[in-house]
Amino acid sequence: MRQAHGVGAVRAGDAAAGAGLPGDPLMLRAAHGLARTCALLLDGTYGSRVVLLVGSGGNGGDALHAGAALALRGARVDALLLTDRPHAGGLAALRAAGGRAGSDAAVLDDADLVIDGIVGIGGRGGLREDAARLVAHAEATAATLVAVDVPSGVDAGTGEVPGAAVHADVTVTFGALKPGLLVDPGAGCAGVVELVDLGPAFDAALGAPEVEALEAADVAALLPAPTAESDKYRRGVVGVAAGSDAYTGAAVLAVGGALRAGAGMVRYSGPDLPTALVRRRWPEAVVGEGRVQAHVVGPGLGTDDAGLVRLRRVLGDGLPAVVDADGLTLLAGEPPLGGPLVLTPHAGEAARLLGADRADVEARRLEHAQRAARAYDAVVLLKGSTTVVAAPDGRVRVNATGTPWLATAGSGDVLSGVVGALLGGGLDPFDAASAGAWLHGAAGRLASGDEDGTGLAGGPVVAEDLLDALPRVRRDLA
Ligand SMILES: NC(=O)C1=CN([C@@H]2O[C@H](COP(=O)(O)OP(=O)(O)OC[C@H]3O[C@@H](n4cnc5c(N)ncnc54)[C@H](OP(=O)(O)O)[C@@H]3O)[C@@H](O)[C@H]2O)[C@@H](O)CC1
Numbered sequence: 001m002r003q004a005h006g007v008g009a010v011r012a013g014d015a016a017a018g019a020g021l022p023g024d025p026l027m028l029r030a031a032h033g034l035a036r037t038c039a040l041l042l043d044g045t046y047g048s049r050v051v052l053l054v055g056s057g058g059n060g061g062d063a064l065h066a067g068a069a070l071a072l073r074g075a076r077v078d079a080l081l082l083t084d085r086p087h088a089g090g091l092a093a094l095r096a097a098g099g100r101a102g103s104d105a106a107v108l109d110d111a112d113l114v115i116d117g118i119v120g121i122g123g124r125g126g127l128r129e130d131a132a133r134l135v136a137h138a139e140a141t142a143a144t145l146v147a148v149d150v151p152s153g154v155d156a157g158t159g160e161v162p163g164a165a166v167h168a169d170v171t172v173t174f175g176a177l178k179p180g181l182l183v184d185p186g187a188g189c190a191g192v193v194e195l196v197d198l199g200p201a202f203d204a205a206l207g208a209p210e211v212e213a214l215e216a217a218d219v220a221a222l223l224p225a226p227t228a229e230s231d232k233y234r235r236g237v238v239g240v241a242a243g244s245d246a247y248t249g250a251a252v253l254a255v256g257g258a259l260r261a262g263a264g265m266v267r268y269s270g271p272d273l274p275t276a277l278v279r280r281r282w283p284e285a286v287v288g289e290g291r292v293q294a295h296v297v298g299p300g301l302g303t304d305d306a307g308l309v310r311l312r313r314v315l316g317d318g319l320p321a322v323v324d325a326d327g328l329t330l331l332a333g334e335p336p337l338g339g340p341l342v343l344t345p346h347a348g349e350a351a352r353l354l355g356a357d358r359a360d361v362e363a364r365r366l367e368h369a370q371r372a373a374r375a376y377d378a379v380v381l382l383k384g385s386t387t388v389v390a391a392p393d394g395r396v397r398v399n400a401t402g403t404p405w406l407a408t409a410g411s412g413d414v415l416s417g418v419v420g421a422l423l424g425g426g427l428d429p430f431d432a433a434s435a436g437a438w439l440h441g442a443a444g445r446l447a448s449g450d451e452d453g454t455g456l457a458g459g460p461v462v463a464e465d466l467l468d469a470l471p472r473v474r475r476d477l478a
């Protein structure tokens, strides 16, 4: 499990580990880790050209100390100072090592590596204009850009990017991951994230993480596996109420998602036309209502009275349910209903659920997912470039196994089926949602061939491709 800690926890860790002691041992440890990563990226420090962007706080101090270490190994190091009060110890170390400090941005033009030490966890708001100008200049060169602790301009606690920000190739972060490195849009600015250990005293003071991200081993441990005693009922029967005469594909895809994610059985209920198509594509699905362990309701349901009647009927039995798409639109006007719910909105649907603005949801994903979870007393899986899963008790997980190739019609319908299968298999809503997002994202990467999830590699997928990839993802996990 990857874990991220908020700014308050990191400050507590700093304090416990001796921040501010004479000689700044903690900062030296951080700067040493930073310099080591830079040296690896430079592929030979001697004769390389390094530029430091230096703000007024500890973040600039890290950059200056790392610059000193690189200068001692033969790099030509220039610091561009954005402040008349740079970290004194760091500046002295840089000068003693033969580095220079100044304000002529022309040094950026032939830099091999630029270190962003403008601002770290003490930052507020987007980058100021002078900093934003330098960053734009640095990003226009061929230099590798390494952010210190967090890309400057990214809110470390939330991933908000309120204005200009650094887009780093690598971020070297200290002591603990920060939520802003895992949640978009901030995560998208961080590049590859490297963590420098600040020691056991720091770790012990951190407390519970604010945000977690499941890794393959966590998902493998969560997923229900069949045993000698299993039969199709014990493995979980999922009821799917999706699709309408206008939206038939949603039914086929949601049923497929549930089957291919390992449901013991799927019962489909819906109008004649989607029913006929589900029968043809999935002869293993049972048509009609009956006993189930969990429901999926909403994809392609329609938002008319007939849809509302189906939604109420499904949620009326108090079983765990995934509510998606049209189901969410209908739910927005309903009094609290039924049993434990997983809501799977994209940003537009989340905005409707909260009476908020879509752009605000996208800018502050963590906050809005948490708000929706509290307001609906449900686990909320907010879809998008990083998926945020929030529980009403405040726990948050994010998922980054996906790829931008997943932004394709019907992909969300598959996800709702996957999460439904895990709910039906007995996972609690928080685990079902977060493991479901992981599997769906991994299936997207496998199907598209986009191994690093950036969208730069790989190619288009259609929702049906995800269905083919899901069993392979599960097999690989085992
Ligand atoms: N504590 C420790 O022991 C350790 C800390 N460590 C390191 O220190 C970092 C935290 O240091 P910190 O607290 O000094 O804050 P930090 O992020 O450098 O900058 C704050 C200053 O930036 C400015 N500023 C603010 N917003 C801005 C903006 N939008 N655009 C431009 N400038 C802006 C503002 O100054 P102002 O210009 O307003 O006077 C403010 O005072 C941490 O991230 C890690 O890198 C590591 O060495 C490990 C040990």
Ligand SMILES: Nc1ncnc2c1ncn2[C@@H]1O[C@H](COP(=O)(O)OP(=O)(O)O)[C@@H](O)[C@H]1O
Binding pocket: 325, 346, 382, 383, 384, 385, 386, 387, 402, 403, 404, 405, 406, 407, 408, 409, 410, 411, 412, 413, 414, 415, 440
């Ligand atoms: N930029 C992106 N990067 C990664 N995943 C994305 C991105 N955009 C969308 N997705 C994922 O693609 C899926 C799209 O779902 P949704 O918006 O409901 O589509 P639809 O309703 O057409 O099925 C979600 O799982 C979402 O998290």
Ligand SMILES: [K+]
Binding pocket: 059, 116, 117, 118, 119, 120, 147, 148, 149, 150, 151, 152
């Ligand atoms: K920074």
